[in-house]
Amino acid sequence: MERHSGITKETLLNLKEKLKDGVLPQWVLADRDMYDLEIKQVFGKTWQFLAHESELKEPGSYVTRWIANDPILLTKTKSGEIKAFLNSCTHRGTLLCTADSGKQKSFTCPFHGWTYNNEGGLVGIAVGNKVYGEEMNKEDWNLRPVPNVDSYQGMIFGNLDPNAESLSDYLGNMKWYLDMMLGRSDGGMEVQGSPQRYVVEANWKVTAENFESDPYHVQFTHKSSKELGIAPNDPFFPGHGHQVVLDNGHGINLVQFDDTGVSPIPYQGMPESMWPMFQKNLNEAQNDMVKDTFFVGGVYPNLGFLQFSLPLLDSEPGLYNFLNFRVWRPLAPDKVEVWSWHLIDKDAPEEYKEKSYVTFLGTFGPSGLLEQDDAEIWSRVTQASNGIMAQNKDLSYNSFLNYLMGMDRVQPNEDFPGPGVAYPLCFLDTLSRSMHKKWIDLLLAESPVKEEVR
Amino acid sequence: MNQQEAVKTLTISYEVQIEITQFLYREAHLLDSRNYRGWLDLLAEDIVYQMPARITTEGKHDIPNIDYKSRYFEETKQSLITRVKRLDSTSSAWAEISGPRQRHFISNILIEKGVMNDEGNEEYFVRSNFLFKRNRGSALTSEELFGCREDVIRKENGEWRLASRIIYPDQTVLGTINLSMFL
Incomplete structure (x- = not known):
C-alpha cells in the first residue's frame, strides 16, 4: 500500500466512505501525519489568498504574507503589476524582507548584501565581478516567483502548484x-x-x-x-x-x-x-x-x-x-x-x-x-x-x-x-x-x- | 513654552505622583479581582479607549511601527459598559466562563506632564508598561500580552478618572486567543 507520510491510501479511502455517511473521524483534527499531508496536498495545491489590491496602493508598495510555511513577498512594480516571490534570498536562503508592509524599490539581503528589485530581479551582488566573474548570469539567481499569481475582484491569490488550474476555473x-x-x-x-x-x-x-x-x-x-x-x-x-x-x-x-x-x-x-x-x-x-x-x-x-x-x-x-x-x-x-x-x-x-x-x-x-x-x-x-x-x-x-x-x-x-x-x-x-x-x-x-x- | 501653555501647565507634586500610581494599581486590582463594575466607575464619561495594531516596519531601530488605522479596540464608555454587561448579566459569555485567572502587572509609571483643561480640571499625561498574564482551566502554559499605555488621568470633582487610554501592544501577532480582557 502506498503511504503518504504515515497515512495510507486505504486510510483516506475509508475517510471518504465515512464522509458519505455524514461523519468525520475526530483523529483528523489533531494528527501530525495528516497535518503534514495537508500542507503538501491542500496548501501546496490550492489558490491561497494573499492580499487585497488596496493594500498595495502605489508602485513600490509591498506586503509580506505566508502560504502555510512559505514566506511570500508580494510587490507592486513600477508598471503596476502585482508580483509574488518566495521571500527568501536565492544566495543562501535568508528571509529577505522582515517587514509586514512598506514601500521601497529594492530589497537587500543582510547576509551577503545581494539586492533585488521589486520585480524580483537580482540587481546587485556585493563585489560581484571580483568573486563570481562575468560568467555568472544574474538572471539565473532572481527571486523565485510563486508559480501562479492572479486576482479576482481585487482579491490577489497565489498558487504554489505549477500545474494548477486557473484562478478563474478554481473559483x-x-x-x-x-x-x-x-x-x-x-x-x-x-x-x-x-x-x-x-x-x-x-x-x-x-x-x-x-x-x-x-x-x-x-x-x-x-x-x-x-x-x-x-x-x-x-x-x-x-x-x-x-x-x-x-x-x-x-x-x-x-x-x-x-x-x-x-x-x-x-x-x-x-x-x-x-x-x-x-x-x-x-x-x-x-x-x-x-x-x-x-x-x-x-x-x-x-x-x-x-x-x-x-x-x-x-x-x-x-x-x-x-x-x-x-x-x-x-x-x-x-x-x-x-x-x-x-x-x-x-x-x-x-x-x-x-x-x-x-x-x-x-x-x-x-x-x-x-x-x-x-x-x-x-x-x-x-x-x-x-x-x-x-x-x-x-x-x-x-x-x-x-x-x-x-x-x-x-x-x-x-x-x-x-x-x-x-x-x-x-x-x-x-x-x-x-x-x-x-x-x-x-x-x-x-x-x-x-x-x-x- | 508660550504664555498660554505656561499658565496651564501644572507642576507634578509628590502627592500627585503617589495618587496617580495608587490609581493605576487600584485599577489593576479591580480588573484582576473581576470587579468590572468598580472598574467602570474609574472611567470618565467621555473616555477614549483605543488599541492600535503594532506592525513590523522596514528601517532603522527607531522607525515608528504603529498602524493607527488598524485597531483592536476603539471604545466609548457605553461600549465598555456593554462588554462588561455581557460578562455580568448573560449566562453564555463562554470566553470568560468560568473566568480565567488574570494579572495585570503595571510598571514604569511616568507622569510626563500636567495641565489644567478648559473645564478647569487637572489632567496628567501618564505612561506605564503592562504585562498581562492569563491562565485558563488546567492549562500548563499561560497566555501573555505586553506593551505600554499612554493615559490621560483627570481629576473630576476631587476624584481621579481615566479620561483616555491608548494601548500599544508589543506583539504584532497577539499572544492571546482573544481580547476578552481589559488592558
Whole structure:
C-alpha cells in the first residue's frame, strides 16, 4: 500500500466512505501525519489568498504574507503589476524582507548584501565581478516567483502548484457571489489598515468550517450576543435563508434576519444614496440577495468571509455593514494564525467607513464579542481531540463527529436564481460535507505525471 | 513654552505622583479581582479607549511601527459598559466562563506632564508598561500580552478618572486567543 507520510491510501479511502455517511473521524483534527499531508496536498495545491489590491496602493508598495510555511513577498512594480516571490534570498536562503508592509524599490539581503528589485530581479551582488566573474548570469539567481499569481475582484491569490488550474476555473461559480460582495460599488472595496493577527490553539479545519459553513453554532455559541440584542434574539437565527454549495468546496450562506424574506434594513444597512449604484452594478438576482440577505461563507480551503450588519456596542441606533475576510494559516495540527481584514466600499462616506470598522471591532476579530467565544470553543475542540479514544483510527470508540444535519432530508430549491446548489435553510451540514469532500479529494489526488517523450 | 501653555501647565507634586500610581494599581486590582463594575466607575464619561495594531516596519531601530488605522479596540464608555454587561448579566459569555485567572502587572509609571483643561480640571499625561498574564482551566502554559499605555488621568470633582487610554501592544501577532480582557 502506498503511504503518504504515515497515512495510507486505504486510510483516506475509508475517510471518504465515512464522509458519505455524514461523519468525520475526530483523529483528523489533531494528527501530525495528516497535518503534514495537508500542507503538501491542500496548501501546496490550492489558490491561497494573499492580499487585497488596496493594500498595495502605489508602485513600490509591498506586503509580506505566508502560504502555510512559505514566506511570500508580494510587490507592486513600477508598471503596476502585482508580483509574488518566495521571500527568501536565492544566495543562501535568508528571509529577505522582515517587514509586514512598506514601500521601497529594492530589497537587500543582510547576509551577503545581494539586492533585488521589486520585480524580483537580482540587481546587485556585493563585489560581484571580483568573486563570481562575468560568467555568472544574474538572471539565473532572481527571486523565485510563486508559480501562479492572479486576482479576482481585487482579491490577489497565489498558487504554489505549477500545474494548477486557473484562478478563474478554481473559483468557478463562486465568482458570481464574489461579484455580488465585492463588485456592488463602482470603486470596489478597500481594506482598513493592516490585518489583525492572532493565534488560536485549534486545527485549521475546525476554524474554517465553523466560521464558513456552520451557522447552527450561532444560536448557542453566540447566545450572549443575542441576549444583549447585538444579534437577533430568535432561537432560529441565523437558520433562515439559503445555504449554497458551490464548486471546489466553496460556499455561501445567504442569511435572512427572519422568516419574512424581506430585510428590515435594505441593502445591509448601507447608505440609501448608494442603493442606485448597487442596482446598476448587480444583476437582478444579486441585487435581491444584497437587498435582503447577509453573507457568510468561504473560498476553499482557508479563506472565510462575512458580510454582515450589526450594531455598535455603544447602544447608538442603527446597524452598520462590514465585509470581513480572514485567512486561517495553519501553524501546527493544533495551531492556527488568524489574519483578519475589514473591507468596506471605497465609495462609502468616510463617517460610515469608520462606524463600519468600529462595529466590526465590537463583534468580530479577537476583541469582538462574537469571536471571543468562537476562539474559546475552537481551542476546546483541540483540548479534547488528542487522546487515545479521539485519535483512534480504527474508530473502535465511535470517535467520529456528526455532520448529519439535513442529510437526505432537505432538498435543493430548484427555483433558486443564483448558481450552485441552494438549500432553503442555513442550519445545515451540507456545505461542511462539501468542504470535507474537497479536502479528501485533494489528499487523494495524485500529481499529474507528464508522460516522457520516447 | 508660550504664555498660554505656561499658565496651564501644572507642576507634578509628590502627592500627585503617589495618587496617580495608587490609581493605576487600584485599577489593576479591580480588573484582576473581576470587579468590572468598580472598574467602570474609574472611567470618565467621555473616555477614549483605543488599541492600535503594532506592525513590523522596514528601517532603522527607531522607525515608528504603529498602524493607527488598524485597531483592536476603539471604545466609548457605553461600549465598555456593554462588554462588561455581557460578562455580568448573560449566562453564555463562554470566553470568560468560568473566568480565567488574570494579572495585570503595571510598571514604569511616568507622569510626563500636567495641565489644567478648559473645564478647569487637572489632567496628567501618564505612561506605564503592562504585562498581562492569563491562565485558563488546567492549562500548563499561560497566555501573555505586553506593551505600554499612554493615559490621560483627570481629576473630576476631587476624584481621579481615566479620561483616555491608548494601548500599544508589543506583539504584532497577539499572544492571546482573544481580547476578552481589559488592558
